Amino acid sequence: MSYFVYMLSNPARTVLYIGMTNNLERRLYEHSKGLGDAGKFTGRYQCNLLVYFETSPDAGHAIAREKQIKNWSRTKxxxxxxxxxxxxxxxxLRTWKG
Structure with a gap:
């Protein structure tokens, strides 16, 4: 199973949300519908545009990477x-060729 660390932004590109999941398509749907705790933040700030993601082979590495990125400066x-x-x-994700 793969895990994903991802970043969402709003249309103005002024807000960033960093998250981790084992099903990126499902998680993006949840964000777009305002579901769950993360949906409250992303819904409030209209932060539902996927601008970055990376894959990880295990949950522990993905969690550590998510925390690492969250501690970075906006510039980084x-x-x-x-x-x-x-x-x-x-x-x-349906057309992304990376």
């Missing part, structure tokens, strides 16, 4: 996003 988070997605275009 932006740098990480731009390594995968230089234009910050919302990523559609």
């Amino acid at each position: 988070k932006e740098w990480l996003i731009e390594t995968l997605n230089p234009t910050w275009e919302p990523i559609d």
Whole structure:
């Protein structure tokens, strides 16, 4: 099973949300519908555009990576996003070729 660390942003690109899941498609759906605790934050700040994600082979590594990224400065988070997605275009998992 794969695990994902991901970043969402709002349309203005002023808010970043960092999360971890074992099912990225399901989690993105939950964010878009405002479900769960994370949905409260992402719903309040209209933060539902996937701008970055990475995979991990195990949950422990993904949790550690999520915590690491959350402790980074905004500048470093932006740098990480731009390594995968230089234009910050919302990523559609159905068509993403990375």
